[in-house]
Amino acid sequence: MNKILVIAEHNGTDINGSTNKCVTCADNIPESEIDVVVFSQKGAALASQAAKIDGVNKVIIIDSDFNEHNLAAIIAPQIVCVAEDYSHIFGPSTTFGKDLMPRVAALMNTNQISDIMGVMNARSFRRPTYAGNAILTVEVIESEKIIATIRTASFAAAGNDNNADIDNVTLDIQLPDHTKFISLQSGKSDRPDLQTAKKVVSGGRALASEENFKIIYDLADSLGAGAGASRAAVDAGYVPNEMQVGQTGKIIAPDLYIAIGISGAIQHLTGIKDAGTIVAINKDEDAPIFEVADIGLVGDLFKVIPELQAALEK
Protein backbone atom coordinates (compact mmCIF):
# COMPACT_ATOMS: atom_id res chain seq x y z
CA MET A 1 0.00 0.00 0.00
CA ASN A 2 1.29 3.46 -0.97
CA LYS A 3 0.11 6.13 1.42
CA ILE A 4 0.28 9.48 -0.29
CA LEU A 5 -0.03 12.88 1.35
CA VAL A 6 -0.92 15.81 -0.90
CA ILE A 7 -0.25 19.32 0.42
CA ALA A 8 -3.23 21.52 -0.49
CA GLU A 9 -2.56 24.88 -2.09
CA HIS A 10 -5.06 27.64 -1.32
CA ASN A 11 -5.41 31.40 -1.04
CA GLY A 12 -7.32 31.38 2.26
CA THR A 13 -10.68 31.23 0.49
CA ASP A 14 -10.44 28.58 -2.20
CA ILE A 15 -8.50 25.38 -2.80
CA ASN A 16 -6.31 25.88 -5.87
CA GLY A 17 -6.92 23.55 -8.83
CA SER A 18 -3.26 22.52 -8.55
CA THR A 19 -4.34 20.38 -5.59
CA ASN A 20 -6.80 18.42 -7.77
CA LYS A 21 -3.99 17.83 -10.26
CA CYS A 22 -1.66 16.49 -7.58
CA VAL A 23 -4.42 14.11 -6.50
CA THR A 24 -4.73 12.86 -10.10
CA CYS A 25 -0.99 12.21 -10.21
CA ALA A 26 -1.19 10.38 -6.87
CA ASP A 27 -4.13 8.37 -8.18
CA ASN A 28 -1.91 7.14 -11.04
CA ILE A 29 0.18 5.29 -8.49
CA PRO A 30 -1.09 1.73 -8.03
CA GLU A 31 -2.51 0.64 -4.66
CA SER A 32 -2.56 4.14 -3.31
CA GLU A 33 -4.46 5.79 -0.49
CA ILE A 34 -4.51 9.57 -0.80
CA ASP A 35 -4.87 12.04 2.05
CA VAL A 36 -4.85 15.81 1.64
CA VAL A 37 -3.53 18.16 4.31
CA VAL A 38 -4.67 21.78 4.58
CA PHE A 39 -2.61 24.29 6.55
CA SER A 40 -4.85 27.25 7.25
CA GLN A 41 -6.18 29.85 9.62
CA LYS A 42 -9.90 29.17 10.20
CA GLY A 43 -9.93 26.88 7.17
CA ALA A 44 -13.01 24.73 7.79
CA ALA A 45 -14.47 25.78 4.43
CA LEU A 46 -11.18 24.91 2.72
CA ALA A 47 -11.20 21.47 4.30
CA SER A 48 -14.77 20.91 3.03
CA GLN A 49 -13.66 21.85 -0.47
CA ALA A 50 -10.67 19.50 -0.29
CA ALA A 51 -12.92 16.69 0.94
CA LYS A 52 -14.86 16.91 -2.32
CA ILE A 53 -11.86 16.05 -4.50
CA ASP A 54 -12.39 12.64 -6.13
CA GLY A 55 -9.97 9.97 -4.97
CA VAL A 56 -9.25 11.53 -1.59
CA ASN A 57 -9.47 9.19 1.40
CA LYS A 58 -9.17 11.75 4.19
CA VAL A 59 -8.52 15.46 4.70
CA ILE A 60 -6.33 16.59 7.56
CA ILE A 61 -6.78 20.20 8.58
CA ILE A 62 -4.23 21.98 10.71
CA ASP A 63 -5.69 25.30 11.74
CA SER A 64 -3.41 27.84 13.38
CA ASP A 65 -2.80 31.58 13.36
CA PHE A 66 0.71 30.72 12.18
CA ASN A 67 -0.82 29.45 8.94
CA GLU A 68 -2.45 32.72 7.91
CA HIS A 69 0.09 33.14 5.09
CA ASN A 70 1.65 30.34 3.08
CA LEU A 71 5.19 30.65 4.43
CA ALA A 72 7.45 27.68 3.65
CA ALA A 73 9.51 28.10 6.82
CA ILE A 74 6.31 27.78 8.87
CA ILE A 75 4.57 24.99 6.95
CA ALA A 76 7.57 22.73 6.30
CA PRO A 77 8.19 21.67 9.92
CA GLN A 78 4.46 20.99 10.36
CA ILE A 79 4.51 18.67 7.34
CA VAL A 80 7.37 16.75 8.91
CA CYS A 81 5.16 16.23 12.00
CA VAL A 82 2.43 14.51 9.99
CA ALA A 83 4.65 12.80 7.38
CA GLU A 84 5.68 9.70 9.24
CA ASP A 85 2.92 7.35 8.04
CA TYR A 86 3.26 8.29 4.39
CA SER A 87 5.39 6.80 1.63
CA HIS A 88 4.89 9.77 -0.72
CA ILE A 89 4.47 13.49 -0.06
CA PHE A 90 3.36 15.56 -3.05
CA GLY A 91 3.01 19.30 -3.56
CA PRO A 92 2.22 21.21 -6.76
CA SER A 93 4.98 22.56 -8.99
CA THR A 94 3.68 26.10 -8.51
CA THR A 95 5.62 28.84 -6.73
CA PHE A 96 3.89 27.67 -3.53
CA GLY A 97 5.06 24.06 -3.89
CA LYS A 98 8.50 24.88 -5.27
CA ASP A 99 9.17 27.14 -2.30
CA LEU A 100 7.95 24.56 0.19
CA MET A 101 8.79 20.98 -0.83
CA PRO A 102 12.62 21.15 -0.97
CA ARG A 103 12.53 22.58 2.56
CA VAL A 104 10.44 19.60 3.65
CA ALA A 105 12.81 17.14 1.95
CA ALA A 106 15.91 18.62 3.59
CA LEU A 107 14.27 18.57 7.02
CA MET A 108 13.70 14.86 6.44
CA ASN A 109 17.30 14.39 5.23
CA THR A 110 16.35 13.23 1.77
CA ASN A 111 16.28 14.48 -1.81
CA GLN A 112 13.24 15.73 -3.71
CA ILE A 113 11.97 15.10 -7.23
CA SER A 114 10.99 18.28 -9.05
CA ASP A 115 8.20 18.50 -11.65
CA ILE A 116 6.88 14.95 -11.97
CA MET A 117 5.26 14.75 -15.43
CA GLY A 118 4.53 11.03 -15.53
CA VAL A 119 4.24 8.04 -13.21
CA MET A 120 6.08 4.85 -14.31
CA ASN A 121 5.37 2.96 -11.08
CA ALA A 122 5.19 3.73 -7.35
CA ARG A 123 8.89 4.63 -7.17
CA SER A 124 9.71 5.70 -10.72
CA PHE A 125 8.74 8.93 -12.45
CA ARG A 126 9.45 11.07 -15.50
CA ARG A 127 10.54 14.69 -15.21
CA PRO A 128 11.79 17.41 -17.58
CA THR A 129 15.27 18.96 -17.46
CA TYR A 130 17.06 21.51 -19.67
CA ALA A 131 13.87 23.52 -20.21
CA GLY A 132 12.10 20.37 -21.36
CA ASN A 133 14.80 19.33 -23.86
CA ALA A 134 15.77 16.19 -21.94
CA ILE A 135 13.26 14.01 -20.16
CA LEU A 136 14.60 11.91 -17.29
CA THR A 137 13.19 8.70 -15.92
CA VAL A 138 14.20 8.58 -12.26
CA GLU A 139 13.75 6.02 -9.52
CA VAL A 140 13.79 6.59 -5.78
CA ILE A 141 15.64 3.85 -3.87
CA GLU A 142 13.72 1.60 -1.47
CA SER A 143 13.52 2.76 2.16
CA GLU A 144 13.45 6.41 1.14
CA LYS A 145 10.32 8.58 1.33
CA ILE A 146 9.31 10.07 -1.99
CA ILE A 147 8.97 13.84 -1.76
CA ALA A 148 8.07 15.57 -4.99
CA THR A 149 6.50 18.48 -6.78
CA ILE A 150 3.95 17.66 -9.48
CA ARG A 151 4.04 19.43 -12.84
CA THR A 152 0.41 20.49 -12.89
CA ALA A 153 0.22 20.91 -16.69
CA SER A 154 0.83 17.16 -17.08
CA PHE A 155 -2.25 16.01 -15.17
CA ALA A 156 -5.96 16.63 -15.54
CA ALA A 157 -7.75 17.99 -12.47
CA ALA A 158 -9.58 15.40 -10.34
CA GLY A 159 -13.32 16.04 -10.09
CA ASN A 160 -15.18 17.41 -7.07
CA ASP A 161 -17.86 14.82 -6.27
CA ASN A 162 -16.36 13.21 -3.20
CA ASN A 163 -17.20 13.41 0.47
CA ALA A 164 -14.06 12.40 2.35
CA ASP A 165 -13.67 12.44 6.13
CA ILE A 166 -12.11 15.49 7.73
CA ASP A 167 -9.69 15.21 10.65
CA ASN A 168 -8.86 18.25 12.76
CA VAL A 169 -5.29 17.97 14.01
CA THR A 170 -3.48 20.21 16.46
CA LEU A 171 0.30 20.13 16.51
CA ASP A 172 2.43 20.83 19.53
CA ILE A 173 5.37 22.41 17.79
CA GLN A 174 7.64 25.42 18.14
CA LEU A 175 7.56 27.46 14.91
CA PRO A 176 10.13 30.08 13.87
CA ASP A 177 9.34 33.80 13.87
CA HIS A 178 12.09 34.90 11.47
CA THR A 179 9.80 35.34 8.45
CA LYS A 180 7.01 37.89 8.24
CA PHE A 181 4.48 38.36 5.44
CA ILE A 182 4.22 42.03 4.44
CA SER A 183 2.02 42.27 1.35
CA LEU A 184 0.75 40.69 -1.84
CA GLN A 185 0.41 42.89 -4.88
CA SER A 186 -1.90 41.19 -7.34
CA GLY A 187 -3.25 42.45 -10.63
CA LYS A 188 -7.02 42.43 -10.22
CA SER A 189 -8.62 40.45 -13.00
CA ASP A 190 -11.93 38.70 -13.54
CA ARG A 191 -10.42 36.52 -16.25
CA PRO A 192 -9.95 32.78 -15.72
CA ASP A 193 -6.82 31.75 -13.83
CA LEU A 194 -4.00 31.07 -16.31
CA GLN A 195 -3.11 27.70 -14.84
CA THR A 196 -6.61 26.26 -15.05
CA ALA A 197 -8.12 28.21 -17.98
CA LYS A 198 -9.44 26.16 -20.94
CA LYS A 199 -8.39 28.91 -23.30
CA VAL A 200 -5.48 31.33 -23.06
CA VAL A 201 -4.55 34.32 -25.23
CA SER A 202 -0.95 35.54 -24.85
CA GLY A 203 0.86 38.57 -26.20
CA GLY A 204 4.54 39.19 -26.82
CA ARG A 205 7.00 41.98 -27.32
CA ALA A 206 5.38 42.89 -30.64
CA LEU A 207 2.48 44.44 -28.73
CA ALA A 208 5.01 47.23 -28.07
CA SER A 209 3.22 48.89 -25.13
CA GLU A 210 1.07 48.41 -22.05
CA GLU A 211 -1.80 50.25 -23.79
CA ASN A 212 -1.68 47.99 -26.84
CA PHE A 213 -2.15 44.93 -24.61
CA LYS A 214 -5.79 45.98 -24.41
CA ILE A 215 -6.42 44.13 -27.68
CA ILE A 216 -5.11 40.94 -26.03
CA TYR A 217 -7.42 41.43 -23.04
CA ASP A 218 -10.38 42.19 -25.29
CA LEU A 219 -9.80 39.08 -27.36
CA ALA A 220 -9.37 37.00 -24.20
CA ASP A 221 -12.65 38.37 -22.84
CA SER A 222 -14.63 37.60 -25.96
CA LEU A 223 -13.28 34.02 -25.84
CA GLY A 224 -13.71 33.66 -22.08
CA ALA A 225 -9.97 33.05 -21.97
CA GLY A 226 -7.16 33.74 -19.55
CA ALA A 227 -4.54 36.31 -20.60
CA GLY A 228 -0.81 35.54 -20.65
CA ALA A 229 2.42 36.99 -21.97
CA SER A 230 5.94 36.13 -23.01
CA ARG A 231 8.91 36.95 -20.82
CA ALA A 232 9.87 39.77 -23.21
CA ALA A 233 6.52 41.48 -22.66
CA VAL A 234 6.85 41.19 -18.88
CA ASP A 235 10.47 42.40 -18.90
CA ALA A 236 9.41 45.39 -21.01
CA GLY A 237 6.85 46.27 -18.34
CA TYR A 238 3.78 45.86 -20.56
CA VAL A 239 2.15 43.38 -18.15
CA PRO A 240 2.69 42.13 -14.56
CA ASN A 241 4.93 39.13 -13.79
CA GLU A 242 2.07 36.78 -12.93
CA MET A 243 1.10 36.72 -16.62
CA GLN A 244 4.41 35.19 -17.75
CA VAL A 245 4.11 31.84 -19.51
CA GLY A 246 7.22 29.68 -19.93
CA GLN A 247 10.08 27.84 -18.25
CA THR A 248 10.42 30.34 -15.42
CA GLY A 249 6.83 31.55 -15.49
CA LYS A 250 3.72 29.42 -15.67
CA ILE A 251 3.59 26.03 -17.33
CA ILE A 252 0.08 25.69 -18.75
CA ALA A 253 -2.01 23.21 -20.72
CA PRO A 254 -5.18 24.89 -22.01
CA ASP A 255 -7.32 23.34 -24.77
CA LEU A 256 -6.63 26.42 -26.90
CA TYR A 257 -3.55 28.64 -26.78
CA ILE A 258 -3.33 31.71 -29.00
CA ALA A 259 0.16 33.22 -29.21
CA ILE A 260 0.12 36.74 -30.61
CA GLY A 261 3.31 38.52 -31.55
CA ILE A 262 5.35 35.89 -29.71
CA SER A 263 8.39 34.60 -31.60
CA GLY A 264 8.54 31.35 -29.63
CA ALA A 265 11.80 31.11 -27.69
CA ILE A 266 12.42 27.60 -26.38
CA GLN A 267 11.77 28.86 -22.83
CA HIS A 268 8.30 30.03 -23.88
CA LEU A 269 7.51 26.82 -25.80
CA THR A 270 8.37 24.83 -22.66
CA GLY A 271 5.42 26.49 -20.98
CA ILE A 272 2.83 25.59 -23.63
CA LYS A 273 3.82 22.27 -25.14
CA ASP A 274 0.98 20.43 -23.43
CA ALA A 275 -1.64 22.78 -24.87
CA GLY A 276 -4.36 21.12 -26.98
CA THR A 277 -4.33 23.44 -29.99
CA ILE A 278 -1.74 26.17 -30.46
CA VAL A 279 -2.59 29.10 -32.73
CA ALA A 280 0.22 31.47 -33.70
CA ILE A 281 -0.23 34.92 -35.18
CA ASN A 282 3.01 36.66 -36.11
CA LYS A 283 4.19 38.91 -38.88
CA ASP A 284 7.51 37.04 -39.18
CA GLU A 285 6.87 33.88 -41.18
CA ASP A 286 10.15 32.42 -39.93
CA ALA A 287 9.24 32.78 -36.24
CA PRO A 288 9.97 29.51 -34.37
CA ILE A 289 6.45 29.54 -32.90
CA PHE A 290 5.15 28.35 -36.29
CA GLU A 291 7.18 25.12 -35.90
CA VAL A 292 4.94 24.02 -33.03
CA ALA A 293 1.69 25.79 -33.92
CA ASP A 294 -1.28 23.70 -35.08
CA ILE A 295 -2.64 26.71 -36.93
CA GLY A 296 -0.45 29.57 -38.09
CA LEU A 297 -1.38 32.93 -39.55
CA VAL A 298 1.25 35.34 -40.86
CA GLY A 299 0.08 38.92 -40.50
CA ASP A 300 0.22 42.22 -38.66
CA LEU A 301 -1.39 41.62 -35.30
CA PHE A 302 -2.78 45.17 -35.17
CA LYS A 303 -4.86 44.33 -38.27
CA VAL A 304 -5.54 40.66 -37.61
CA ILE A 305 -6.64 40.83 -33.98
CA PRO A 306 -9.39 43.47 -34.39
CA GLU A 307 -10.62 41.50 -37.40
CA LEU A 308 -10.64 38.26 -35.39
CA GLN A 309 -12.36 40.04 -32.50
CA ALA A 310 -15.08 41.42 -34.77
CA ALA A 311 -15.65 38.02 -36.40
CA LEU A 312 -15.91 36.28 -33.01
CA GLU A 313 -18.45 38.81 -31.75
CA LYS A 314 -20.74 38.27 -34.71
Add this chain to the structure above:
Amino acid sequence: MGKIIVGLKRVIDYNVRVRVRPDGSGVETDGVKMSINPFDEIALEEALRIKEQGNADEVIVLSIGASESQQQLRTGLAMGADRAILVETSTNLDPLSITKVFQKIITQENPNLVILGKQAIDNDNNQTGQMLAALLEWPQATFASKISFSDGKAQVTREVDTGLETIEVTMPAIITADLRLNEPRYVKLPDIMKAKKKPLEIIAFEEFGITPKNTINILNTEPPEQRQKGIMVDNVTALIEELENKGLV
Protein backbone atom coordinates in the same frame (compact mmCIF):
# COMPACT_ATOMS: atom_id res chain seq x y z
CA MET B 1 27.72 44.61 7.15
CA GLY B 2 29.35 41.26 6.70
CA LYS B 3 29.97 38.66 4.09
CA ILE B 4 27.76 37.48 1.29
CA ILE B 5 28.24 34.02 -0.20
CA VAL B 6 27.01 33.43 -3.74
CA GLY B 7 26.76 30.01 -5.38
CA LEU B 8 27.99 29.71 -8.99
CA LYS B 9 27.17 26.60 -11.00
CA ARG B 10 28.88 25.69 -14.25
CA VAL B 11 26.17 24.72 -16.76
CA ILE B 12 25.71 24.34 -20.50
CA ASP B 13 25.37 27.84 -21.91
CA TYR B 14 21.87 29.28 -22.15
CA ASN B 15 22.11 29.59 -25.96
CA VAL B 16 23.27 26.05 -26.71
CA ARG B 17 20.73 23.71 -28.24
CA VAL B 18 20.91 20.77 -25.85
CA ARG B 19 21.10 17.31 -27.43
CA VAL B 20 20.34 14.03 -25.69
CA ARG B 21 22.93 11.28 -26.25
CA PRO B 22 21.53 8.50 -28.43
CA ASP B 23 22.26 5.85 -25.77
CA GLY B 24 20.06 7.64 -23.21
CA SER B 25 22.96 8.22 -20.83
CA GLY B 26 22.49 11.97 -20.55
CA VAL B 27 23.03 15.05 -22.68
CA GLU B 28 25.96 15.82 -24.97
CA THR B 29 28.58 17.92 -23.17
CA ASP B 30 31.68 17.33 -25.33
CA GLY B 31 32.84 20.55 -26.96
CA VAL B 32 29.78 22.39 -25.68
CA LYS B 33 30.10 25.97 -24.43
CA MET B 34 29.79 26.21 -20.65
CA SER B 35 28.85 29.28 -18.60
CA ILE B 36 27.73 30.46 -15.20
CA ASN B 37 24.12 29.47 -14.60
CA PRO B 38 22.24 32.69 -15.58
CA PHE B 39 20.29 32.86 -12.31
CA ASP B 40 23.58 32.60 -10.37
CA GLU B 41 24.98 35.49 -12.38
CA ILE B 42 21.97 37.55 -11.28
CA ALA B 43 22.60 36.44 -7.68
CA LEU B 44 26.22 37.60 -7.92
CA GLU B 45 25.26 40.93 -9.49
CA GLU B 46 22.87 41.55 -6.59
CA ALA B 47 25.55 40.68 -4.02
CA LEU B 48 27.96 43.11 -5.68
CA ARG B 49 25.36 45.88 -5.66
CA ILE B 50 24.61 45.24 -1.99
CA LYS B 51 28.33 45.56 -1.25
CA GLU B 52 28.62 48.70 -3.39
CA GLN B 53 25.73 50.23 -1.42
CA GLY B 54 27.66 49.62 1.78
CA ASN B 55 25.49 46.80 3.09
CA ALA B 56 28.26 44.16 2.90
CA ASP B 57 32.03 44.18 2.91
CA GLU B 58 32.99 40.94 1.18
CA VAL B 59 31.50 38.82 -1.60
CA ILE B 60 32.63 35.19 -1.83
CA VAL B 61 31.73 33.00 -4.81
CA LEU B 62 31.44 29.25 -4.20
CA SER B 63 31.22 26.46 -6.71
CA ILE B 64 30.93 22.73 -6.16
CA GLY B 65 31.94 20.60 -9.10
CA ALA B 66 34.70 19.64 -11.49
CA SER B 67 38.04 21.42 -11.75
CA GLU B 68 36.79 23.29 -14.85
CA SER B 69 34.41 25.26 -12.62
CA GLN B 70 37.43 27.46 -11.87
CA GLN B 71 36.64 29.22 -15.18
CA GLN B 72 33.23 30.28 -13.92
CA LEU B 73 34.68 31.32 -10.55
CA ARG B 74 37.28 33.46 -12.38
CA THR B 75 34.44 35.11 -14.30
CA GLY B 76 32.74 35.75 -10.97
CA LEU B 77 35.94 37.32 -9.64
CA ALA B 78 36.17 39.45 -12.78
CA MET B 79 32.62 40.64 -12.18
CA GLY B 80 33.78 41.86 -8.79
CA ALA B 81 33.70 39.07 -6.20
CA ASP B 82 36.53 39.32 -3.66
CA ARG B 83 37.50 35.65 -3.46
CA ALA B 84 36.41 32.24 -4.63
CA ILE B 85 36.14 28.73 -3.24
CA LEU B 86 35.91 25.59 -5.35
CA VAL B 87 34.87 22.38 -3.67
CA GLU B 88 36.22 19.97 -6.21
CA THR B 89 34.59 16.68 -7.09
CA SER B 90 34.34 14.70 -10.29
CA THR B 91 31.10 12.99 -9.25
CA ASN B 92 27.66 14.38 -9.93
CA LEU B 93 26.48 15.15 -6.43
CA ASP B 94 22.82 15.07 -5.42
CA PRO B 95 21.20 18.36 -4.31
CA LEU B 96 21.13 17.39 -0.62
CA SER B 97 24.88 16.65 -0.59
CA ILE B 98 25.58 19.93 -2.42
CA THR B 99 23.50 21.65 0.24
CA LYS B 100 25.52 20.00 3.02
CA VAL B 101 28.75 21.32 1.49
CA PHE B 102 27.24 24.81 1.41
CA GLN B 103 26.21 24.36 5.03
CA LYS B 104 29.77 23.49 6.11
CA ILE B 105 31.30 26.42 4.23
CA ILE B 106 28.69 28.77 5.69
CA THR B 107 29.37 27.53 9.19
CA GLN B 108 33.09 28.34 8.66
CA GLU B 109 32.63 31.68 6.90
CA ASN B 110 29.69 32.94 8.91
CA PRO B 111 28.10 35.15 6.21
CA ASN B 112 25.21 37.50 6.86
CA LEU B 113 23.52 36.61 3.59
CA VAL B 114 23.62 33.82 1.03
CA ILE B 115 22.27 34.47 -2.47
CA LEU B 116 21.74 31.65 -4.94
CA GLY B 117 20.07 31.43 -8.32
CA LYS B 118 16.51 30.14 -7.98
CA GLN B 119 17.30 27.19 -10.21
CA ALA B 120 20.05 25.84 -12.43
CA ILE B 121 19.08 25.69 -16.08
CA ASP B 122 20.53 22.18 -16.49
CA ASN B 123 18.56 20.02 -14.06
CA ASP B 124 15.90 22.71 -13.43
CA ASN B 125 15.59 21.44 -9.85
CA ASN B 126 14.94 24.69 -7.97
CA GLN B 127 15.90 23.15 -4.60
CA THR B 128 19.27 24.17 -3.16
CA GLY B 129 18.30 27.49 -1.55
CA GLN B 130 15.26 26.03 0.16
CA MET B 131 17.20 22.95 1.37
CA LEU B 132 20.01 25.11 2.68
CA ALA B 133 17.60 27.32 4.62
CA ALA B 134 16.08 24.17 6.15
CA LEU B 135 19.42 22.70 7.27
CA LEU B 136 20.64 26.01 8.71
CA GLU B 137 17.20 26.79 10.19
CA TRP B 138 17.43 30.17 8.47
CA PRO B 139 14.62 32.10 6.78
CA GLN B 140 14.32 31.79 3.00
CA ALA B 141 13.14 34.30 0.43
CA THR B 142 12.90 32.51 -2.90
CA PHE B 143 12.26 33.92 -6.42
CA ALA B 144 13.39 37.42 -5.42
CA SER B 145 12.79 40.35 -7.77
CA LYS B 146 13.69 43.11 -5.28
CA ILE B 147 15.77 43.24 -2.10
CA SER B 148 16.11 46.08 0.40
CA PHE B 149 17.36 46.34 3.97
CA SER B 150 16.20 48.15 7.08
CA ASP B 151 16.40 47.53 10.82
CA GLY B 152 18.89 44.71 10.23
CA LYS B 153 16.29 42.81 8.26
CA ALA B 154 15.81 42.14 4.55
CA GLN B 155 12.59 43.02 2.75
CA VAL B 156 12.29 40.79 -0.28
CA THR B 157 9.73 41.00 -3.07
CA ARG B 158 9.07 37.56 -4.55
CA GLU B 159 7.65 36.66 -7.94
CA VAL B 160 4.81 34.27 -7.12
CA ASP B 161 1.99 32.86 -9.25
CA THR B 162 -0.47 35.36 -7.83
CA GLY B 163 1.71 38.45 -8.28
CA LEU B 164 4.42 40.09 -6.18
CA GLU B 165 4.66 39.00 -2.56
CA THR B 166 6.81 40.94 -0.11
CA ILE B 167 8.16 39.26 3.01
CA GLU B 168 10.57 40.40 5.69
CA VAL B 169 13.25 38.06 6.97
CA THR B 170 15.76 38.36 9.78
CA MET B 171 19.46 37.98 8.97
CA PRO B 172 21.27 35.75 8.26
CA ALA B 173 19.03 34.58 5.45
CA ILE B 174 18.98 32.67 2.18
CA ILE B 175 17.70 34.52 -0.88
CA THR B 176 17.22 32.97 -4.32
CA ALA B 177 17.32 35.21 -7.38
CA ASP B 178 14.68 35.40 -10.08
CA LEU B 179 15.15 36.84 -13.57
CA ARG B 180 14.00 40.38 -12.96
CA LEU B 181 16.12 41.04 -9.86
CA ASN B 182 18.71 42.89 -11.95
CA GLU B 183 20.68 42.85 -15.19
CA PRO B 184 24.20 41.51 -14.60
CA ARG B 185 27.11 43.74 -15.60
CA TYR B 186 29.49 42.97 -18.44
CA VAL B 187 33.00 41.97 -17.53
CA LYS B 188 35.72 44.32 -18.81
CA LEU B 189 39.18 43.21 -19.91
CA PRO B 190 41.12 44.92 -17.08
CA ASP B 191 38.81 43.18 -14.59
CA ILE B 192 39.69 39.81 -16.12
CA MET B 193 43.39 40.60 -15.60
CA LYS B 194 42.73 41.71 -12.02
CA ALA B 195 40.69 38.58 -11.32
CA LYS B 196 43.71 36.38 -12.02
CA LYS B 197 45.35 37.75 -8.87
CA LYS B 198 42.35 37.25 -6.61
CA PRO B 199 42.39 34.24 -4.24
CA LEU B 200 40.73 31.01 -5.43
CA GLU B 201 40.87 28.27 -2.83
CA ILE B 202 40.36 24.65 -3.89
CA ILE B 203 39.16 22.10 -1.36
CA ALA B 204 38.56 18.42 -2.16
CA PHE B 205 34.97 17.33 -1.55
CA GLU B 206 36.28 14.32 0.41
CA GLU B 207 37.67 16.63 3.09
CA PHE B 208 34.14 17.45 4.21
CA GLY B 209 33.36 13.89 5.28
CA ILE B 210 29.96 13.98 3.59
CA THR B 211 28.70 10.67 2.24
CA PRO B 212 26.71 11.39 -0.94
CA LYS B 213 23.08 10.44 -0.50
CA ASN B 214 22.14 9.11 -3.88
CA THR B 215 18.51 8.39 -3.16
CA ILE B 216 17.31 9.11 -6.69
CA ASN B 217 18.78 7.16 -9.61
CA ILE B 218 18.50 8.34 -13.20
CA LEU B 219 17.40 5.35 -15.30
CA ASN B 220 17.18 7.02 -18.67
CA THR B 221 17.42 10.35 -20.52
CA GLU B 222 15.44 10.91 -23.72
CA PRO B 223 14.43 13.76 -25.97
CA PRO B 224 10.90 15.11 -25.54
CA GLU B 225 8.08 14.22 -27.89
CA GLN B 226 7.98 16.88 -30.57
CA ARG B 227 4.81 18.67 -31.51
CA GLN B 228 4.10 18.33 -35.20
CA LYS B 229 4.02 21.46 -37.31
CA GLY B 230 0.44 22.17 -38.24
CA ILE B 231 -1.16 24.12 -41.06
CA MET B 232 -0.88 27.73 -42.18
CA VAL B 233 -4.01 29.72 -42.98
CA ASP B 234 -4.20 32.83 -45.13
CA ASN B 235 -6.74 34.93 -43.30
CA VAL B 236 -8.98 35.34 -40.27
CA THR B 237 -11.96 33.65 -41.94
CA ALA B 238 -9.95 30.49 -42.54
CA LEU B 239 -8.60 30.62 -38.97
CA ILE B 240 -12.09 30.81 -37.49
CA GLU B 241 -13.24 27.97 -39.72
CA GLU B 242 -10.42 25.76 -38.41
CA LEU B 243 -11.24 26.67 -34.82
CA GLU B 244 -14.93 25.96 -35.39
CA ASN B 245 -14.07 22.55 -36.87
CA LYS B 246 -12.17 21.73 -33.69
CA GLY B 247 -15.06 22.97 -31.55
CA LEU B 248 -12.85 25.62 -29.94
CA VAL B 249 -14.99 28.70 -30.71
